[in-house]
């Protein structure tokens with residue numbers, strides 16, 4: 001059971017719990033953007049929830065003791081011995097805000113082995129090692145909380161675990177990476193270059209230490225895997241999540257999209273590919289899901305089109321609730337710290353009620369993650385979506401007709417075709433399709449590439465399916 005329970009370690013008593021006085025000792029791993037925000041929030045408690053008075057920053061683990069810090073901590077708190085924090089008998093809640101896979105993963109596992117509750121902002125570790133982490137945590141009777149891992153400060157993990165739990169989730173469509181949304185927003189608004197805007201995002205503390213994870217859609221892939229797992233009640237194998245980033249999004253495509261009434265966003269999508277109502281009334285059938293991340297043209301009227309800059313938004317379509325959208329700051333020190341400290345508070349609240357006081361007590365089912373089975377993920381070739389494609393063609397007569405014939409023979413119906421004149425002896429043709437099976441669309445493209453009139457196909461982007469969240 002949890003560290004106050006079935007635990008050989010003594011508990012220091014400060015505040016009041018059934019007549020006794022208690023403080024919950026927090027061991028913080030990392031004092032970067034999120035760690036610093038967390039300390040600042042814990043040091044500035046006036047006007048916030050009274051339970052925060054009972055949280056104590058006991059140790060803070062960092063890589064370098066010489067680095068200037070934006071927060072003042074009493075002598076002896078800062079250490080480079082992170083191992084000592086996760087095994088310290090005094091520490092009840094370990095907060096991992098180091099980032100990266102190692103040593104974050106090993107330290108989380110060690111903390112669990114020492115019966116510590118864990119709060120983490122690390123979606124990369126949870127998406128890859130969630131299975132072993134939650135198996136170990138459930139066996140040890142401790143919580144692993146991760147509100148900050150998706151949508152930064154936006155409450156979305158707890159709502160999925162709790163308030164939305166009675167709904168059948170049809171789809172989750174989110175802008176869950178602040179860095180790429182910031183880059184796309186500025187590229188669209190100012191025509192700025194990708195590299196300049198990325199450098200600004202790094203300076204502002206939004207980007208991961210290695211921004212490849214942001215730019216190539218992997219960070220968003222980790223996050224949608226976590227959201228899908230909670231929404232559909234099963235584990236997700238990360239390699240099943242299709243991830244495409246924003247490197248290939250050009251100013252040309254941004255301009256065409258705008259003319260056609262769209263805006264381009266990096267969307268993370270998890271949706272049921274099978275009917276949402278199980279046929280047998282009692283047995284819940286495992287749904288077939290599509291879980292993916294890609295730049296997407298969305299109508300300018302769509303609720304996600306107006307999410308700009310580092311803001312994130314997660315649109316949930318559920319039965320019987322309907323549509324609900326979570327919106328807010330998806331990264332940054334204060335916002336992310338809000339999620340971290342709310343998780344600490346949730347754990348402290350459970351400990352304070354004495355819920356885990358006995359060896360036989362089980363974890364609170366709306367706070368713990370206990371899925372065992374894997375969700376089935378449909379291959380991308382089976383996805384039904386719309387496409388935007390830009391072709392550079394030789395200025396031969398009848399090119400548009402030939403494109404139409406190839407598409408038509410694979411069942412691809414075109415919603416619009418735009419030709420905008422000749423550049424360097426090549427004509428530029430942009431098509432937007434109706435809903436089509438992705439495999440059929442690619443077969444048509446393979447045939448089109450063989451046409452003598454086709455010079456190249458510089459862009460292929462998905463367009464939000466007809467009827468999705470509009």
Ligand SMILES: NC(=O)C1=CN([C@@H]2O[C@H](COP(=O)(O)OP(=O)(O)OC[C@H]3O[C@@H](n4cnc5c(N)ncnc54)[C@H](OP(=O)(O)O)[C@@H]3O)[C@@H](O)[C@H]2O)C=CC1
Nearest residue numbers: 030031032033034062063064097098099121122331332336
């Ligand atoms: N930044 C954001 O807006 C958000 C971040 N997150 C997640 O939060 C986590 C932390 O991110 P962030 O605060 O930006 O990261 P930073 O790079 O700003 O901070 C990392 C901290 O961890 C310490 N650290 C890293 N590796 C080690 C190590 N091997 N040994 C000891 N200390 C180490 C660093 O020590 P030192 O200071 O000595 O270098 C630093 O204090 C990540 O998982 C990230 O994905 C989630 C949501 C938003």
Ligand SMILES: N[C@@H](CC=O)C(=O)O
Nearest residue numbers: 177178179206208331
């Ligand atoms: N790098 C991430 C930070 C939060 O998770 C982002 O840009 O969203």
Ligand code: NA
Nearest residue numbers: 147150152154
């Ligand atoms: Na969140």
